[in-house]
Amino acid sequence: MTIRNITFREAINAGIRQEMRLDPTVILLGEDVAGGAATFVEEAGEEAWGGVLGVTKGLAREFGRTRVLDTPISESAFIGAAVGAASTGLRPVVELMFVGFLGVCLDQIYNQGGKLRYMFGGKAQVPLVVRTLIGAGFRAAAQHSQCIYSVFTHMPGLKTVVPSTPRNAKGLLAAAIRDNDPVIFFEHIALLDTDGPVEDDDFIIPLGKAEIVKPGKDVTIVAIGRMRHMAMQAAEQLAKDGIDVEVIDPLTLSPLDEDAILSSVKKTHRLVVVDEDTPYCSVAHDIVALAAQQAFGYLDAAPQTVTPPHVSVPFSPPLEDAYIPDAAKIIAAVKATTA
Amino acid sequence: MAELTQDQLLWIYDRMRLIREFENRASALFAAGKLPGFVHLYAGEEAIGVGIMANLTDRDFITSTHRGHGHCIAKGVEVNGMMAELYGKATGSCKGKGGSMHIADVDKGMLGANGIVGAGGPLACGPGLMAKVKGTDQVTICFFGDGAAEQGTMHESMNLASIWKLPVVFVCENNGYAESTPVHYHSASKDIADRATAYNMPGFTVNGTDVFAVYEAAHEAVARARRGEGPTLLEAKGFRYFGHFEGDPLSYRTEEEIAKNKSNDPIDQFRRRVIDRELLSAATLDEIDARSKAAIDAAVEFAEASPYPELSELMTDVYVSYR
Structure with missing residues (x-):
């Protein structure tokens, strides 16, 4: 078993990569998650953006543009699409760039994603992960800095996960992707550059355990x-x-x-x-x-x-x-x- | 006339008739105080759901609206379970947990009626994306009303479906009113289908009281989606007999309009056409009428005889796994 020191950012990337390699139904979508719809960047052997903060860098190249999808700035549409895809056979990992953007797509997250299973009497499941940035400290002001995970925790049907180290970020994210319920996964912007030891091997950290x-x-x-x-x-x-x-x-x-x-x-x-x-x-x-x-x-x-x-x-x-x-x-x- | 087999014609009439019976009965049951909550009825719009669904298989998907009973029946959801759902009984399609506004049957590709106007647009892009990623030829229909056409979600969804060439057909059921507000007031567009141009997809307006016209338009739209050529926007113009919800006094509608609607009844139109052309006999159609009535009688009996859910059901189905 190899243990390497990697950043929180790299750990998130590794968690997604691990699950995308293991399960072809896992897809990634969100604004700029590939980064620039023009594939010439990859053809030239360069890396596309991989998200505004580079968290998903390299995934488009490994998994292709069918499984790693840039979206328009239409959070309702692409998060709703992720809910619909989750209930019909995919395991989408969808990025809501900052949690402050929940205001434009909350219906799809909680009225649809969080409630389908209960409303349908248990006859649907929504294996969805919504990854989103939280946290103050970056002089990003009121709409890009809050945590508000309490809002989502209040809502039955959603699971909420707040990782704190590179290792638990990778393990919890992998567990969230394998989970059959919608999970909102909160990534603190001030943690992205922190580092710590993480196993290279596949692993998960079970949800619901402190x-x-x-x-x-x-x-x-x-x-x-x-x-x-x-x-x-x-x-x-x-x-x-x-x-x-x-x-x-x-x-x-x-x-x-x-x-x-x-x-x-x-x-x-x-x-x-x-x-x-x-x-x-x-x-x-x-x-x-x-x-x-x-x-x-x-x-x-x-x-x-x-x-x-x-x-x-x-x-x-x-x-x-x-x-x-x-x-x-x-x-x-x-x-x-x-x- | 579209090329429809005898079996398809029988199926179309059977479904339209069954929807009408279901809705008329739901109205009576609601008036009698037998149904909790509220119901939004589809009577008058049968030709739309049935004409569309005649092009689908069980593997295809639909997203629906608050006025979803007709979509369910046309998609093959069992009426016993549906009626029991309206009563909130344990034998309901959703074990009594969803009610009229959330009837669903994922196995039949029916991804739920929906209490949020315009919410089905984003959801419909989901199975569309699934089909694309997995390389299947499954098609998804997104039903939405003229009221929902003014929600931002529909704009976002049609744009997304178009740029990703998703196999989705957006079907706007324009019954003339967003609740009580007429379409000429709430829509800046002459036809909702005109908006298709902005999304670079084909758009058609059809007579939603003519099941043959709906079938034909949907036939091409569904085929296009199956070929991987992307979405289409179909607008079917029709009417609803009942109010926005049961109990709606319908004060926004004139006598003239009501009479005009009656003369355009989709089921009467179908009967006249198939009898005139000797495609089906009146006796055969009457037999279906009787069978539909009996099926709804049985559904009501089934629902009334069914138990309410155990109280332990309150806490189940929130999560798949509770850790």
């Missing part, structure tokens, strides 16, 4: 997506103060691994949830509610959340930096539970 990133005995920190790394920074500093935190990364938000979170809270008696999504009706608040309802007697302090304020992502650098949760805020929240 990862205990760091075991600890004093406080449970549940941290979603990129926030896992912020939580680990905080954990390091807290250790110096003699506070041993346990960091849990849910990886899948729907279905949520409630057992992993509850077991940890019952052990540490304290909970902090760190989430880059806005706070109202959020996964962060759901996790707090979960602990309050099912582990109330175990809690020694009120659970805390560390989230952005309930505002859109600002453009101005100092404002955006203040918006994003960081290690200092996490440390303050942890200390609030141990005070």
Whole structure:
């Protein structure tokens, strides 16, 4: 088994490539995913764009333009087409370039993709993956920087996955492609250039299972997506103060691994949830509610959340930096539970 | 007249008659308070769905609309299951979980009635893409109303189907009204089919009360799609007897218009034509009438005798796998 250090971007590419090699019904479509409909680029031996950020580079060359399809800027049409294709025998991986574009195609994702199976009494399945970019930190302002996975997690029929490392990005994406339900897969833009060890071999990481990133005995920190790394920074500093935190990364938000979170809270008696999504009706608040309802007697302090304020992502650098949760805020929240 | 075999003529009449019976009965059952929710009825538009579907096989697909009962019956969905679905019974086509607006039968290629106006356009591109990727000759029909023609999804879908040369036939069922709003008010186009030019695909307007005209136009459009030459936009102009939904007071329609519709009844037109030309006898047609009525009687009996779903069904079919 070869393990190589690759970026999050390369890991996503590897996950798609792995599944496209294994299953001829897997197709990839979205705006610029091949990159420039003109195939002369490949004929000249050069690489086409492979998406605006190069995540899907090289896939058009390997799998051809029948399976890797550039689309017009018509999110409703091509995501709806992916839903229809999924229910009739393909496994489409469709890219919604930024999650902020959900406003122009939400009907096809949740009213169609998420509901067909239930409305049809179980007589349809929709093995679809919608990949989409999330996250603040790139000075991309309000329409290109939010997370809003809570919106999709709210909707029955959809599964939601937020990877956080190159390895889990590859494994979870492969699992999402093999899954027979529609999965929304959220790729954080600030993670694309981060790197880490990933097996070259085929593998999957099952959906619905949280990862205990760091075991600890004093406080449970549940941290979603990129926030896992912020939580680990905080954990390091807290250790110096003699506070041993346990960091849990849910990886899948729907279905949520409630057992992993509850077991940890019952052990540490304290909970902090760190989430880059806005706070109202959020996964962060759901996790707090979960602990309050099912582990109330175990809690020694009120659970805390560390989230952005309930505002859109600002453009101005100092404002955006203040918006994003960081290690200092996490440390303050942890200390609030141990005070 | 299109070249139709005796068997096809019998099938066409049988389906049109069965749709009419189903819809008239659904109207009566709704008025009697027997059906939960609401229903949108297809009576008057039978020639469109049946004339199109006469060109398809079970391997072909359709996407439908909120007014989907006729499409289901023409595509071969069983009326017992459909009626039970309207009642919300466990024996319904969708186990009672979908209701009138979501009747589907994927095995028959019927990808669902749809409660969202214009949603079927994108969906129809899906099986079109599937057929293209897998190299099959399956064709998909996208039914949409004149109201849906004004949704952005239909523009996006027709453009996408055209650039990818998908085997999809877009069938606009222009019954004159988007709910209560007349087409001359809501559409900037003289004919919806005129828009085909913008998508670089053939576009035709046909008389949607004449099943032969619909059949013939669809025949060419379906053949073109099967040959891999891409989509076509067909507009079939007709009318609906009932309101947008049952309970609609129909105050937007004149007596004159109602009388004109009656004189253009698609089933009466078919009868006159096949009897005049001695293709089918009145006795044969009357027999089909009686059989259709009996089939709907039986469907109502079946639905009423069927149980409601177990409460445990509430939680099933959300996901294929729950992890």
